[in-house]
Amino acid sequence: MTNLPIYLDNHATTRTDPRVVAAMSPFWTECFGNAGSGQHRFGQIAADAVEKARGQIADCLQVPSNEIYFTSGATEANNLALKGIFAGRSQGPTGHLIVSAAEHRAILDPAKRLRRNGVEVTILPVNEHGRVDPQQVADAIRPTTKLVSTIWANNEIGTWNDVATIGRLCRERGVWFHTDAVQAVGKIPIDLRSLPIDLMSCSAHKIYGPPGIGALIVRRGRRRIRLTPLLDGGGQEGGIRSGTVPVPLVIGFGEALRIAGEELPSEEVRIRELRDQLWTRLQTRCDSLILNGHPTERLAGNLNLSVLGVDGTALLAGLTDVAVSSGSACTTRDPEPSHVLRAIGRNDQLSRASLRIGIGRFNTIAEIDTAAEHIATVIEQLRDHKRKHTEHHATHD
Structure with a gap:
């Protein structure tokens, strides 16, 4: 394909790394067995490959x-993390769940469904940077609280949460702690041996792996976590998640995380430099840009900004040479402004006139320079058009 825009939407999904594609390739056409078919060699090869990939993820x-x-x-x-904790009781779901207002919809929507089914749900506010206050978590815990779930790194504004402190507070009170770590895994160092995290979600397509494969980490600590499966069937994945294991995707997940772990130190520095360069260039050309999210405690590749004085729809429509978004890719069909930006205090105009820029592994300095020029030019054109429109109406009034 030619004439495609510069891709700067790496929080939505990432290009699959060619090394990942190469690792997956034999398992589409050559080693294509079902990992559950242990009676023959094809199945044994597939099962061994799945366990190798599982080991790669475990090592990282x-x-x-x-x-x-x-x-x-x-x-x-x-x-699975949320519903699995609260489901499976004859009297129906009961207990208390705590989440934050800046969670991904894949947390907020299950929480709302659990509330409709009888679970008490507390949605905590976040501060102006999108961070959850650990003390507010502690204050919200009740005797009936079963689970606290907070995002590790926000998918829109990149802000990190202090999951270590939140998890410790939960553990002290005998409450399970889950974190949506989709944007954190492979992008910041993670050592679950030293973190009080009981359940953690992750996904391959955010770290240059294939779409359609993710994982739930379920720790085996002093207390056993009993999860009710969402799917009934063959009992694959330890009886927690039934369904034929997609061997090529699992292989890709393992390889993607292996590469991410090895390259993280240098890649994080390079990507942060590209982001800072883009932000500096934009600020030099355009005034009245507002940074959304924490200024330093954020993902290296994340730049989320609101633009004063422009229409959000016109802004996105004008950016024909770069691929960016104005919020989560999972909610782009929702005409409402970003719930994350609202949660940090942005009004509807600033929420709509926002850009979520995700810089990734395959972006270059030349692309960043080109993108900065294009974004700044579009902003200037829109502001100039608005100024002339205002002056025209003022002259004829």
Whole structure:
């Protein structure tokens, strides 16, 4: 394909790394067995490959491989974590759940469904940077609280949460702690041996792996976590997630996370430099730009900004040479402004006239320079058009 825009939407999804594609390739056409068919060589090869990939993920996250349960992606993993804790009781779902107002919809929507089914749900506010106050979490915990779920790195504004402190507070009170780590895994160092996290969701297509595969990490600590499965069937994945294991996707997930773990130190520095260069260039050309999210405690590749004095729809329509978004890719069909930007205090105009820019592994300095020029030019043109329109009406009034 030619004449495509510069891709700067790496929070939505990433290009699959060619090394990942190469690792997956034999398992589409040569080693195509079902990992559950252990009676013959094809199935044995597939099963061994799945366990190798599980081991790669375990090594990167520092967890035993038997704590990793593959799912179709992070949405399923999040649903399994929340619904699995509260389901399976004869009297129906009961208890208390705590989440934050800046969670992904794959947390907020299951929480709302649980509320309709009888679970008490507390949605905590976040501060102006999108961070959850650990003390507010502690204050919200009740005797009936079963689970706290907070996002690790926000998918829109990139802000990190202090999951270590939140998890410790939960553990002290005997409450399970889940984190949606989709944007954090492979982008910041993670060592689950030293973190009080009980359940963690992750996904391959955010780290240059294939779409359609994710995992829920279920820790085996002092207390056993009893999850009710969402799917009944063959009992694959330790009975927690039934369904034929998609072997090529699992292979890709393992390889993607292996590469991410090895290259993280240098890649994080390079991507942060590209982001800072883009932000500096935009600020030099355009005034009245507002940074959304924490200024330093954020993902290296994340730049989320609101533009004063322009129409949000016109802004996105004008950016023909770069691929960016104005919010989560999972809610782009929703005409409402970003719930995350609203949660940090942005009004509707600033929420609509926002850009979520995600810089990734395959972006270059030349692309960043071109993107900065294009974005700045479009902003200037829109502001100039608005100024002339205002002057015209003022002259004829």
